[in-house]
Amino acid sequence: MPASELLSLLSFxxxxxxxxxxxxxxxxxxxxxxxxPFGIMFGFLLALAQRSGGRITRGASVAFAWVFKGLPELLTLFLVFYGAQIALRQLFAAVAPGVVVEIPAFAAGVVALGVVNASYASEVWLGAFTAIPQGQYAAAAALGLSRRLTLRLVIFPQLLRHALPGIGNLWMVLLKDTSLVSVISLTELMRMTQVAAGTTKQYFLFYITAFVVYLLISAVSGELFAHLERRSARGRERDA
Known part of the structure; x- marks a missing residue:
């Protein structure tokens, strides 16, 4: 096929x-x-629970992170989309017969990928916590700050600085994992690429196009996180 005809397949x-x-x-x-943001914030709560929660809370958060780090993302997606949907239907059948419950595929994707992302994010936050000197806590206590104010005003700004590289890596992993939602009928980039390639039989053209698009998104994302890390490093230099 001539190059002009191939390029016309990518036209609008x-x-x-x-x-x-x-x-x-x-x-x-x-x-x-x-x-x-759902995964990062949930992961932060898991890390807090593992550090300062009670025995039950700490054990539950550790178990949660362990389970979802161990399960394949695809299996987690199926469990949320199909398993949770079946459980909700049975629940509503008992309390409100005749009500049909369906979980939107987009919401299922957010929850499934979010809990996996959170389980890894909790490790990033825990690592960041260990990088903060204990003297910071003692200084805040000497100033009469409560635990909540200490976390918000003293610890969290430093925590975010230490966690940024890991958070950036989690974003890159999440971008790639979005391709899994095609199995629950969400037509994201990879699914649409497969449809276009299968219809036109121009597999190389469309897969190389998807490659370029993912690469561009990753490059822009990487530069954004690198910029944030550079700004964070400047702040650390000023503090020094």
Whole structure:
């Protein structure tokens, strides 16, 4: 096939797949952008529970992180999308017969990828906690700050600085994991690429296009996190 005809397959409008690939890329970004803060914040709560919670809370948080780090992401996705849906239907059948419950595929993707992301994020936060000298806590106590104020005003700014590299890596992993949601009928970038390649039989063209799109997103993301780390390092130099 001539190069002009191949490129026309990537055009926007009738006869091209550009619109569909763009929609898939936007869905990939939307899924990642919604899931990421959920996973990072949940992971932070898990880390807090492991550090300062009671025995039951600490044990539950450790078990949660252990389970979802051990399960394949695809299995977690199936458990949330199908398992939770069945459980909710049985619950509603008992309390509200006739009510049909369906979990949206997007929501299932956010929850499944979010809990996996949170289990790894908890390790990042725990590592950041260990990097903060104990003297910081003692100084805050000497100033009469409560534990909550100490965490918010003294510890968390330093914590975020130490956690940034790990958080950036988690974002990159999450971007790749979004391709798994195609199994629950979400037409993100990888799923749309497969459809376009299967329809046109131009597998190399569409897979190399997906490669370029993922690479661009990763490059922009990497530069953003590198910028944040550089700003954080400047702040540390000023403190020194």
């Amino acid at each position: 409008g009738e006869g091209g797949w550009g619109d569909e690939l763009l929609k898939g890329a936007l869905l990939t970004l939307a899924l990642a952008l919604v899931t990421f």
